[in-house]
Amino acid sequence: MLVGDSGVGKTCLLVRFKDGAFLAGSFISTVGIDFRNKVLTVDGVKVKLQIWDTAGQERFRSVTHAYYRDAHALLLLYDVTNKASFDNIQAWLTEIHEYAQQDVVLMLLGNKVDSAQDRVVKREDGEKLAKVGEVPENVHQETVTWRPEYGVPFMETSAKSGLNVELAFTAIAKELKHRSMKLPNEPKFKLHDYVKQEVRGSGCCRS
Numbered sequence: 001m002l003v004g005d006s007g008v009g010k011t012c013l014l015v016r017f018k019d020g021a022f023l024a025g026s027f028i029s030t031v032g033i034d035f036r037n038k039v040l041t042v043d044g045v046k047v048k049l050q051i052w053d054t055a056g057q058e059r060f061r062s063v064t065h066a067y068y069r070d071a072h073a074l075l076l077l078y079d080v081t082n083k084a085s086f087d088n089i090q091a092w093l094t095e096i097h098e099y100a101q102q103d104v105v106l107m108l109l110g111n112k113v114d115s116a117q118d119r120v121v122k123r124e125d126g127e128k129l130a131k132v133g134e135v136p137e138n139v140h141q142e143t144v145t146w147r148p149e150y151g152v153p154f155m156e157t158s159a160k161s162g163l164n165v166e167l168a169f170t171a172i173a174k175e176l177k178h179r180s181m182k183l184p185n186e187p188k189f190k191l192h193d194y195v196k197q198e199v200r201g202s203g204c205c206r207s
């Protein structure tokens with residue numbers, strides 16, 4: 001499920017992932033909720049993602065609340081050219097904590113990085129926000145799924161250029177596939193580490 005303020009690019013991110021295209025031009029706000037399916041092959045296994053695109057506008061909030069419960073994963077977006085959308089991430093996290101399953105897979109995305117000249121949120125700020133209270137040392141990493149105080153995987157994206165769009169959805173699909181098909185002695189898939197490694201490997205957004 002895609003969540004975040006209105007206009008951060010949720011629909012465009014989904015369309016980029018599903019159809020490989022960018023919805024340029026006038027901005028048509030999502031009304032309520034919409035969804036699209038996409039089948040991915042992850043480690044030789046076909047994974048069907050049903051991706052829910054929610055309306056970011058406040059007036060649809062009660063509609064989206066009802067969908068959190070059934071979400072296996074959440075992509076929480078802000079727009080790097082819109083400081084308010086970044087400042088609202090804490091409120092979104094509170095909402096997620098209240099309505100979503102405790103073990104939901106969560107990833108934070110800073111979208112619209114193609115608009116370098118309009119950027120007002122630095123990558124470092126996104127990283128810092130995602131890291132808030134990383135997993136404490138006394139907590140065994142293997143047992144951790146997600147809790148807001150533990151930090152979340154983070155990457156910057158662009159629905160316009162396509163940067164990291166495939167990666168974001170593939171990482172989620174891998175995590176979900178590992179959770180549902182984990183063999184007894186198979187090591188746990190570490191989403192955080194995978195994302196860090198792949199973002200570094202792409203040569204983009206190195207810290």
Ligand SMILES: Nc1nc2c(ncn2[C@@H]2O[C@H](COP(=O)(O)OP(=O)(O)OP(=O)(O)O)[C@@H](O)[C@H]2O)c(=O)[nH]1
Pocket residue numbers: 004005006007008009010011012013023024025026027028029030031054055056057111112113114115157158159160161
């Ligand atoms: N430059 C740039 N513009 C983008 C990007 N993603 C979306 N946009 C533009 O941002 C505007 C909003 O995009 P949407 O995908 O409709 O936003 P949304 O988050 O789905 O908005 P709601 O449906 O109201 O919640 C549109 O004008 C898009 O063309 C991006 O990566 N780069």
